[in-house]
Amino acid sequence: MLLKSWWKILSFVLLMYTCTVGFLIKIPLLDGRMQQSVRNLFFHVPMWFCMQTLFIISVIYAIRYLIKPNPIHDYYSLEFARTGTVFGVLGLITGAIWANYQWGEPWSGDPKQNGAAIALLIYLAYFVLRGSVTDENKRARLGAVYNIFAFAMLFPTIWILPRLTESLHPGGLGSEGNPGLNPNDTSPQMEMVFLPAIIGWILLGVWISTLFTRLRIYKERLYDAI
């Protein structure tokens, strides 16, 4: 059991570490703008890393389904996309909370906010599309093709366009740093928590997705047995 579940235990350990040390680690106390809220780096930002990872896994299974129409690949693709969307929505909400106190309003029409919202709307349409098709094979095939399109749209909306224009997020034109963090706002010690936090949250997202997938496989097999 330990051999198969070590990564779940690792997720727990890493998130325990994040939730303790993350509150205690030294942050740069610069002007009064960010203050303690820069610790959101360990919570809000990993939501997006997790979403991206889950969507990568989802599209891999979508491609695998198109190569060989095994329904289990379709279930993996669906459930990883579902959990990825949940993490994306959590990222949007936590970002709006943080933005309200950092930038003055929860939604500023910032390019990255808009891009992330668009990317998530495209994935929501994936679920609507699947729901509109009754035939299983057709649903899985259409879903897989649309999944690839939705995944491809992540890149212009989240990775590329927000870097090309002026943005409130770090990484935009005229802003410092990469889109994840601004080195002027963070301390080197924070990286000690940032990377374990990302891995911990990603492993948690993978665990939740696998649980949903196993449940779906169980349910569908059960119906097939009848």
Place this chain on the structure above:
Amino acid sequence: MAKSFAQNVANNNADQNNFMTSEGKIFVVMAVVIVIVIGLFLYLFNLDRKISKLEKNIKS
């Protein structure tokens, strides 16, 4: 606008006798977050076990 929401942090040096009330009560926040995360993991652990049992039943 923040002043109408945020608590004024007066009295920083009192209440240093108690561990939880020291350091600006960050340990209180930490306790809350730890409880939430542990609760989440306990829920997932139980769900995982339940699904494993279902899978074992159907395989036999």
